Amino acid sequence: MKLKIGNSSATKLDRSFYERQDVVQIARDLLGKRLCSMIDGVLTSGVIVETEAYCGRGDKACHANNKVTPRTQVMYEAGGHAYVYLCYGIHHLFNVVTNVEGKADAVLVRAIEPVDGLETMNLRRNFAKKLTSGPGTLTKALGISKSLTGLDLTGHLVWIEEDRTVGEEDISEGTRIGVDYAEEDALRPWRFVINGNKYISKKI
DNA sequence: TCTAAGATGGGT
DNA sequence: CCCATCTTAGAA
Numbered sequence: 001m002k003l004k005i006g007n008s009s010a011t012k013l014d015r016s017f018y019e020r021q022d023v024v025q026i027a028r029d030l031l032g033k034r035l036c037s038m039i040d041g042v043l044t045s046g047v048i049v050e051t052e053a054y055c056g057r058g059d060k061a062c063h064a065n066n067k068v069t070p071r072t073q074v075m076y077e078a079g080g081h082a083y084v085y086l087c088y089g090i091h092h093l094f095n096v097v098t099n100v101e102g103k104a105d106a107v108l109v110r111a112i113e114p115v116d117g118l119e120t121m122n123l124r125r126n127f128a129k130k131l132t133s134g135p136g137t138l139t140k141a142l143g144i145s146k147s148l149t150g151l152d153l154t155g156h157l158v159w160i161e162e163d164r165t166v167g168e169e170d171i172s173e174g175t176r177i178g179v180d181y182a183e184e185d186a187l188r189p190w191r192f193v194i195n196g197n198k199y200i201s202k203k204i
Numbered sequence: 205t206c207t208a209a210g211a212t213g214g215g216t
Numbered sequence: 217c218c219c220a221t222c223t224t225a226g227a228a
Contacts, residue, residue, distance in 0.1 A: 089222035091212050136212050178211050
């Protein structure tokens with residue numbers, strides 16, 4: 001009997017995908033891609049269905065808004081690294097660092113549609129109702145914690161690969177969640193979801 | 205040193 | 217609506 005594990009023929013996104021300059025476009029492009037982790041020898045994955053873009057220059061909602069701190073220095077690395085941080089002392093949020101070295105942009109992954117490793121994800125989530133709908137829940141399901149911040153996403157522990165084709169007509173945009181403190185930048189339409197997908201964390 | 209606040213989620 | 221929970225950044 002053959003066990004189906006992942007999409008072994010899929011193409012892993014490479015450095016050139018992540019090093020592009022337009023973080024908003026990358027946030028759109030990540031919809032339909034598959035986020036994968038191989039933690040403790042177990043493959044878990046899901047299709048990205050909700051993202052948010054954060055720009056390091058002139059975006060008050062971005063942790064690295066023209067300032068380097070111990071936490072945010074990883075965002076200044078070359079695109080294709082992970083920025084994982086602890087939110088509210090409880091939740092580990094996973095971001096994809098984008099743009100070239102020195103330009104601190106990132107895309108927050110807010111929800112995925114589970115594909116591989118359902119059993120492991122349910123165990124890690126303690127069989128909660130919402131398995132991977134929300135930035136803090138999907139990291140727990142995939143076994144991603146802040147100890148992985150700085151990880152190279154072109155490696156073999158956590159990576160993103162091609163999966164579904166998502167057209168512009170399949171995408172809705174809205175304002176980012178939880179960034180009311182960012183004044184006028186809170187109004188930027190930099191949150192993106194795949195229309196009608198039932199795994200998005202909150203309707204636009 | 206000290207402290208307020210936070211890119212959330214789960215329960216009541 | 218309430219609260220758990222703790223790191224981080226900025227102030228003193």
